[in-house]
Each structure stands twice: as C-alpha cells, then as structure tokens.
Amino acid sequence: xxxxxxxxxxxxxxxxxxxxxxxxxxxxxxxxxxxxxxxxxxxxxxxxxxxxxxxxxxxxxxxxxxxxxxxxxxxxxxxxxxxxxxxxxxxxxxxxxxxxxxxxxxxxxxxxxxxxxxxxxxxxxxxxxxxxxxxxxxxxxxxxxxxxxxxxxxxxxxxxxxxxxxxxxxxxxxxxxxxxxxxxxxxxxxxxxxxxxxxxxxxxxxxxxxxxxxxxxxxxxxxxxxxxxxxxxxxxxxxxxxxxxxxxxxxxxxxxxxxxxxxxxxxxxxxxxxxxxxxxxxxxxxxxxxxxxxxxxxxxxxxxxxxxxxxxxxxxxxxxxxxxxxxxxxxxxxxxxxxxxxxxxxxxxxxxxxxxxxxxxxxxxxxxxxxxxxxxxxxxxx
Numbered sequence: 001x002x003x004x005x006x007x008x009x010x011x012x013x014x015x016x017x018x019x020x021x022x023x024x025x026x027x028x029x030x031x032x033x034x035x036x037x038x039x040x041x042x043x044x045x046x047x048x049x050x051x052x053x054x055x056x057x058x059x060x061x062x063x064x065x066x067x068x069x070x071x072x073x074x075x076x077x078x079x080x081x082x083x084x085x086x087x088x089x090x091x092x093x094x095x096x097x098x099x100x101x102x103x104x105x106x107x108x109x110x111x112x113x114x115x116x117x118x119x120x121x122x123x124x125x126x127x128x129x130x131x132x133x134x135x136x137x138x139x140x141x142x143x144x145x146x147x148x149x150x151x152x153x154x155x156x157x158x159x160x161x162x163x164x165x166x167x168x169x170x171x172x173x174x175x176x177x178x179x180x181x182x183x184x185x186x187x188x189x190x191x192x193x194x195x196x197x198x199x200x201x202x203x204x205x206x207x208x209x210x211x212x213x214x215x216x217x218x219x220x221x222x223x224x225x226x227x228x229x230x231x232x233x234x235x236x237x238x239x240x241x242x243x244x245x246x247x248x249x250x251x252x253x254x255x256x257x258x259x260x261x262x263x264x265x266x267x268x269x270x271x272x273x274x275x276x277x278x279x280x281x282x283x284x285x286x287x288x289x290x291x292x293x294x295x296x297x298x299x300x301x302x303x304x305x306x307x308x309x310x311x312x313x314x315x316x317x318x319x320x321x322x323x324x325x326x327x328x329x330x331x332x333x334x335x336x337x338x339x340x341x342x343x344x345x346x347x348x349x350x351x352x353x354x355x356x357x358x359x360x361x362x363x364x365x366x367x368x369x370x371x372x373x374x375x376x377x378x379x380x381x382x
Contacts, residue, residue, distance in 0.1 A: 061112040062093045064113065068172045073092070075115060082309075097115065097172070118272040119177055120173075122244070123184065139275045140322045142312040142315035143273070144214050145268055146269055148212055148268070149225070150231065159209075163209035181212075181236070238267065287327065290329070
C-alpha cells in the first residue's frame with residue numbers, strides 16, 4: 001500500500017492509501033512520471049501534478065464528459081451504450097474538460113476516457129511531450145461550429161477586444177475553445193464564465209458585448225434568442241493560424257433565422273472534439289485497457305450510425321488525423337482496416353490540398369468547390 005501525497009475524496013470519504021496493484025508498475029515508469037511536468041491551466045490559472053500511471057479500473061471504464069455541453073453528453077451516452085452492447089461495462093462521469101481539469105482527472109484517477117476540446121489541448125504551449133503521450137487520441141470526433149453572437153452595433157470580431165464576452169462555465173469545453181480561438185485570432189476580450197442561458201440574458205440586457213457558443217444545435221436557448229432582431233452572428237474570418245486545429249463552416253438563415261438574414265452567409269470555424277484516453281502512456285496497464293475498449297468501439301462503430309443515435313457520429317472518420325499522438329492500438333487497427341487506394345478519393349484529396357495551400361486559406365468559392373468534389377466522390381464510392 002502507498003499513502004497518497006494529496007487529499008483524495010471518494011464517496012464522501014477521504015482515502016489515504018492507494019491499492020497494492022500500483023506496485024505492479026515498473027520502477028522506471030514511476031520514476032519517469034515523477035519527472036513529468038503537468039500542463040498548466042492556460043485559461044483558469046490552475047495546475048496539477050501528474051501522478052504515477054494507474055492500473056485499469058475494476059468494474060468497468062468511466063468516460064469524462066462536460067455536463068454543460070449537451071452535445072458531448074449525448075455523444076457520451078451513445079458511446080457507453082454502444083460499448084455495453086459490445087460487452088464492455090462503463091459509465092459517464094460529469095466534469096470539466098479544460099486542460100487543467102483533465103490534468104486534475106489524471107491526478108485524482110477519476111476517469112479512463114474523456115471527450116475533450118482538441119483545439120485547447122493542441123494549443124496549450126505547456127503541454128509536454130510526456131503529457132501528450134499519456135493522453136493519446138482514440139478518435140477525432142466531428143467539429144462543432146463556434147458562433148459569436150453580438151449586438152448589431154458590433155460589426156467585426158476585433159471590436160470585442162477588451163470587452164466582456166460570455167465564454168461559458170469555467171473548465172467547460174465552450175470556455176476552452178472560445179479562449180483558444182480568440183487567442184489564435186489575436187483578439188483579447190474579457191472572459192465571463194457563466195452558464196450559456198445566463199450569458200444570453202446578460203447579452204440581451206447589455207451587460208455583455210457578445211457570447212461565444214460551441215455547437216448551438218444542443219442549446220435550446222439559442223434557438224429562441226434574437227427574435228427582436230437586435231443581435232446577429234459575427235464572422236470568423238479564416239486565416240492560416242486556424243488551419244491546423246479548425247475547419248471552415250458556413251451558417252445561413254436556415255441555421256439561425258433570428259440572427260442571420262435571408263440570403264446572408266456567415267463564415268466561421270468548427271472546433272474539433274476528440275475521444276482521448278487518460279493516463280495511457282505506451283506500454284502502461286492503462287494503455288492495454290484502452291486498447292481493448294478501442295477495439296470494441298471501432299469494431300462496433302456501426303451501432304452508433306443508427307437513427308436513434310446522435311447524427312454527429314455519421315460525420316466521424318475514425319482514421320481522421322490530428323495534431324496529437326494517437327493510441328498505438330487505435331493506429332494499428334486503422335492501418336489494418338485501411339482500404340486500397342480509391343482514385344475518386346485521391347481526386348478529392350487533391351482538390352482539398354489545393355484549397356488548403358491557397359494563401360490565407362480556402363475562400364468561399366473553395367468551400368463550394370470542395371463540397372462539389374466531395375459529393376462526386378461520395379457518388380462514385382456508393
């Protein structure tokens with residue numbers, strides 16, 4: 001038994017000792033972990049030490065999801081149900097998913113997997129190589145559009161510099177992605193951390209200059225907001241600094257009839273989400289457990305494509321690449337399942353790469369060309 005060097009509370013009781021199973025870890029793994037710095041809390045000013053790698057959790061896996069992100073919670077529920085159908089027992093744990101919160105989850109051994117804002121992870125300059133290896137990617141999930149809602153006298157996102165903007169609750173995915181995006185754009189508003197519905201009320205009352213929303217399809221309050229036509233959506237202009245972590249998205253009046261005029265198009269970006277393993281460095285016991293879960297997830301992925309599951313699963317490409325290390329077992333499964341080269345797909349890739357290499361990134365006509373090319377490839381592939 002090993003005594004904890006920090007307070008750990010479980011089921012309302014303070015736990016003083018760690019189980020004897022930790023002695024199964026190799027000495028060099030423990031020594032390396034002691035040398036590994038934890039990532040800093042870039043946006044909340046918190047930090048946490050990274051403990052020795054943990055063993056697989058008895059009684060099934062736990063998936064950490066942001067309780068303030070209804071879309072992520074829905075995806076988490078679908079994921080757990082799909083893995084349970086494949087024979088893996090699991091449950092959802094509600095909690096923050098900022099870099100600091102994920103660090104704390106590792107520190108307190110509170111989850112095995114997490115649905116996390118990939119853009120915030122990638123952008124954190126304090127995330128060491130060791131930390132990246134200990135939180136490997138299992139799958140990149142669908143991107144979620146970032147919407148910036150402001151009064152109509154705010155015509156440009158840059159006008160928000162120095163003004164109060166609702167970012168969502170502290171440690172939430174919304175707050176992490178909003179902070180990351182504004183930083184990438186070189187705009188420094190004054191973040192206000194509060195629930196989304198409260199932020200919309202403050203915007204309507206003039207107490208906020210704008211509100212940032214990530215994936216408003218899961219925010220009923222946004223669907224009803226702006227009927228008086230006093231507010232609109234701000235464009236997020238595509239720049240080369242956004243190319244790595246984001247994808248261009250276009251919104252129309254069909255998406256937000258109260259905030260976008262008929263015939264108007266608002267260009268913005270989609271924030272990537274990711275399914276990651278926690279405390280699963282290569283060769284660790286947790287990596288072995290994550291490998292088994294990954295196999296069940298990948299081989300049963302079709303369970304997530306049925307009508308009663310969230311439609312965002314149909315936009316997931318299990319082989320999609322990201323600027324983050326992938327769990328070795330996930331990469332091996334993808335390599336083994338990779339189909340032979342498809343000429344129509346290669347043609348689409350050529351168009352996409354040409355648009356991506358254009359100065360300043362893809363323009364509106366590039367987006368239309370990409371869409372047409374993708375539709376042609378999908379037609380050829382069916």
